[in-house]
Amino acid sequence: MKARFHLPGIYTHFKFNMIFATVLEQFPQYFRDIEIASVYGAFPQSIWNGGRTQEGLCDKHYVKMVLKAFNDKGIPVRFTFTNPALEKKHLNDKFCNMVLSLANNGLNEVIVVSPLLEDYIRSNYPGFKLTSSTCKRLDDAERLSAELEKDYSIVVVDYDLNNKFDILEKLPHKDKCEFLVNSNCRPACPDRAQHYYNVGVQQINYANHIRKYPDKPYDPIVFGDGKNQNCPFFTRNIFDVRELSTNIKPGDIWDKYLPMGFNQFKIEGRTAWLFNLIETYVYYMAKPEFADKARYTLIDFCNANDVITVNE
Template sequence: MRVRFHLPDFSGSFKLNLLFAEMLKNRPDFFREGVEIASVYGVFPPCLWNGGRSQGGNTDKNYMKTVIREFNNRGIPLRFTFTNIMLEKKHLSDERCNMMLHLANNGMNEVIVASPILEDYIRKEFPQYKLTSSTCKRLNSKEALMAELEKDYHVVVADYDLNNKFDILEDMPRKKDIELLVNACCQPECQGRLQHYKDISQQQIAFCNHIKKYPNVPFDLEKYDPNHFSACPYSKRSIFDIKELKTHISPEAIWEKYVPMGFEQFKIEGRTASTLNKVETYMYYMAKPELREEARYFLLGMMEDSGALIFT
């Protein structure tokens, strides 16, 4: 049995995810059967190709090398969230994004894509990268998901609105290559989700252009586009809030329904979530229920010893 989890934010949550990987390796008794870290996803900000979630900040080349080395040495791929759906051809030459791909171009790491022009570019210039089809494409019908699975993707992320539509999921080929987003905070059947992804993509481009021109001046989102961009009202939902949503997939359902059906890829969202929420979500999904408190205490102790116990 393989139950493969894709974890959020290799950059901003570098220490947390590294310590969690060490905990999984050294204390497997804390965890449910078959738990693996399939990847840790994210970008090194600022990143013009980033999508799905707005991410600010600034990371240097040495930090990038350290993150890539530490995860890859543990057999864990990085997956770049290059899912900006508003890219133009002129953006393909972005020096920083290309540098990220060059640094991690060792055959182990992966890219999540949503833009056809960026996907074509990566396939041509960086063929060693395995490609994942992003949930940003909003593949929320049986026909759309089936068509995507016929293409040359390593993994296809299904839209979360299909999570509990078992009549559709049962009919899917390549179930082990379908990734399910288990803890979506967005409202089920949200009508504004695709537009929100477009807004985030435009914001990310504006942020990166601003950083290049004015590296010491804070980026003001309201001044960027006060009439168009609207923050998601659901983005701050906690692990406890999302349990009430019909798109929620519980850990019991993973082991009792989805894995027996043939699914093995599960995404935990949370790139912009607090450290506290990430820790609680990891315990909820991957630790044995009867050992969650002990496992949480063990992980927090590791974080405290390493100086990573900062709940932001």
Template sequence: MKVRFHLPDFARLFKFNSVFLTMMENSPEFFREGVEIASIYGVFPPSMWNGGRVMHGMCHKDFVKGVTNYFNKKGIPLRFTFTNPMLEKKHLSDEFCNMVMHIADNGLNECIVMSPILEDYIRKTYPNFKLTSSTCKRITDPDTLYEEVCKDYHIVVIDYDLNNKFDILEKIPSKEKCEILVNACCNPGCANRSLHYQTIGTEQIAYANHVRKYPNVPFDSNKFAAEHPEAKAIFECKCEHRSLFDIKDLSTHITPDDIWNKYVPMGFNQFKIEGRTFDMFNLMEHYLYYMVKPECIEKARLTFLRNLSLNGAIIIPDHS
């Protein structure tokens, strides 16, 4: 049995994820049966092709090389969230994104895509990258979903409004190439979700252009929001700040028992944990909840926290 998890963020959460992987290697007895890490997804900021969450920051070439080499040597692909729906042809030549693609072009790493423009560019320019069809496409019609799964994608991420709708999920062909987002924090059936993705894409492009032109001037997110009154509800949304304990009652929530007792027996074995912008402690609870045996969670939490402290990922004052 393989239960393959796709984990969030290799840049901002580099230490967090590297410490977690070390705990998996050193304490395999903590973990549920069959747990594997299928990929770590995200971007190196300020990638303007990024979508799904606005990612601020600036990663230099040496950092990109170091992180890519670190995870790839463990056999773990980086999977770039190049899901910005607002891209135009002029954005395809972005120097930073193409630099990242050149560094990671070794046949192991992958891209998640939404924009047909970018997908076509990557297929032609970087054919070594496996492509994943993004949940950002909002494919909720069953027949359209079944057609998407049959297309030339390595993985298709299912829209999480279909979570737990087993009459639809059961009919999906090639379930092994489908990925289920298990811990969605968005409201089920949210009418603003597509607008949210579009607003994120617009802001990511604005941010990337800003840091290129004015590297020493902070980007003003409040000013950006004021310039886009049509997205007022998006900027006021607090869903992405929900904790694990806030989302358990959502109809789209999938429990660990659901994974092992329902989804895996159906033929699904790819599961995504979202959390690129979660705070570290919230994300830790998600990792423990999904991947660690219930009877080992407390011991694993202590081990994880101690190792995060030893590696400088969290700072605990010494009062001795």
């Protein structure tokens, strides 16, 4: 059974994810038995976006280019439309509806948390597969099992349940379960749901601001929605994250999760530094004996494609 990895950054890491897909095609011997299940994220101005505030600007032509680039390789784009702060007035957002109209080809997907937005997408864009988001905080076996019985293609398991194999082995529809392998959030964080809501409010304020004042910097503190800025866990490095009880080790994916019937894994990193992301991809997806070659090849391809510049 292949391990299916969902990778971060349709916009923030577009070039790097295209490079990774190319390296995976050209040097499959460097990697474990994996496939790219999707690249997830949102385009700037997406007021429906959640989980991480997406900054920037882009137009219709850029959206079409990114969709075509990934889809031509058979890679679904999965939109993080997980803003829990949405109201009915936001459903008619022109930019988000434009994005879904362009992506409505039966391949691409949407991650949802708001029942309001989920019903709207099911009614207006029934061709999209829907993923139930980890933002729902389904952190007990009963609620998670009930969610797996619903009409979702994938349900993201709350990462507080990672490595709790006594619970995981009893879950139904294991093929629908997705695990966030490298969350930097502290285990059993009591503020996680509120943080997701705060990010949603900030995304709405940012999208409204940047559309009116594209040349004026956005300051979340001024707008009163910078409530997550002081969370110390946002700054964990990749080695700190690996020590958390919720972290999933690469060996466990192949030795425990896949034999149990789980094959969907999500890598966090929409706002990650490029070298952090390279190291994380190599850690999870390269064969240990080829890790150095995979890392060097990724850096070399990035340098050749002006993603980074390495001085001679």
